[in-house]
Amino acid sequence: MIYYFLYPLHTSISAFNIFRYITFRTIYAGVTAFLICFFLGPWIIKKLGNMQVKQYIREEGPETHYKKAGTPTMGGVLILLSITISTLLWADLANSYVWIILMAVIGCGLIGFADDYLMQVKQRSMGLSAKTKIIMQIILAVITGFLVYWRPDFSTCITIPFFKHVSPDLGFGYVFFAAFVIVASSNAVNLTDGLDGLATGSVVIAAATYMIFAYVAGHVKIADYLQLNYVPGSGEIAVFCGAVAGAGLGFLWFNSYPAQVFMGDTGSLALGAAIGTAAVITKQEILLIIVGGLFVIEALSVIFQVGFFKISKGKRIFRMAPLHHHFELKGWSEPKVIVRFWVIAIILALVSMSSLKLR
DSSP states (O other), X not given: OHHHHHGGGGGTOGGGGGGGOHHHHHHHHHHHHHHHHHHHHHHHHHHHHHTXXXXXXXXXXXXXXXXXXXXXXXXXXXXXXXXXXXXXXXXXXXXXXXXXXXXXXXXXXXXXXXXXXXXXXXXXXXXXXXXXXXXXXXXXXXXXXXXXXXXXXXXXXOOXXXXXXXXXXXXXXXXXXXXXHHHHHHHHHHHHTTXXXXXXXXXXXXXXXXXXXXXXXXXXXXXXXXXOOOOTTTTHHHHHHHHHHHHHHHHHXXXXXXXXXXXXXXXXXXXXXXXXXXXXXXXXXTTHHHHTHHHHHHHHHHHHHHHXXXXXXXXXXXXXXXHHXXXXXXXXXXXXXXXXXXXXXXXXXXXXXXXXXXX
């Protein structure tokens, strides 16, 4: 919106030419999203508290979490609001990728909101059933995948990190592959959201990484130099990722240990969809395994724990899943688990960025 109002003035005032640059708009999309979170945060937290939208702590969880009962949740509303407003202000709204990724994120946010609302406000202990939630996510993700596939200039080839000559073409099957990436990413972030600021900080790192990938994929000369798939128009996703990173930092101001508010499924499902959709659009789908490696590890710890429990008739691999609870029960303090997991996320992000050159 700002882009359309101010950039046309560059013909008379050259200083307004700066709004043409994606890098400039990405920075200020992040700053705007951060400020929205920072200033609206206290008001929204108070409103959530007054509405009795407070966190329920499961009895089988770590005992140290019992004191968190009553903390306002559904703070993902604040994150979604910040990302949406900031993106609409700073992105080129003529770019269809911007609308596709906003649809995926807001859609998953609404699914999470419905789950949180039923559980926290209507006091339904289970919220949406797991089956209903996953079906809704799949439908939304397939629509997102189809919209990306439908663009005439979008390649259905999969980019394999570190291998420049390996790029299988899935054709129409890419729609379902993209849907799998988005749904898997959304649920992996949801599983990681169990400690104060853990998922938020990790998403900020992943979003900042895909911000770079989006800029590179959307720049024909840089993409050609690095021998990457050039995706026309994907550069605007950098602006969106900047907004995600900024909103994450703003929310982290209140979500850091000890948390004043939790994001709930409203935030975690939406943020996971944001990272997954960005990976699809920038043609770095497989690399998400490294960029979001922390989310992958957390999700796999749950899958292995449940599978082994059933096969072995009651035995466990970890003391508790997801993995962050295992380390808590081993005696690590919550802040130590969070920071160490952030360090892992940063290292994985750096490894993933090395793939830009190592091909």
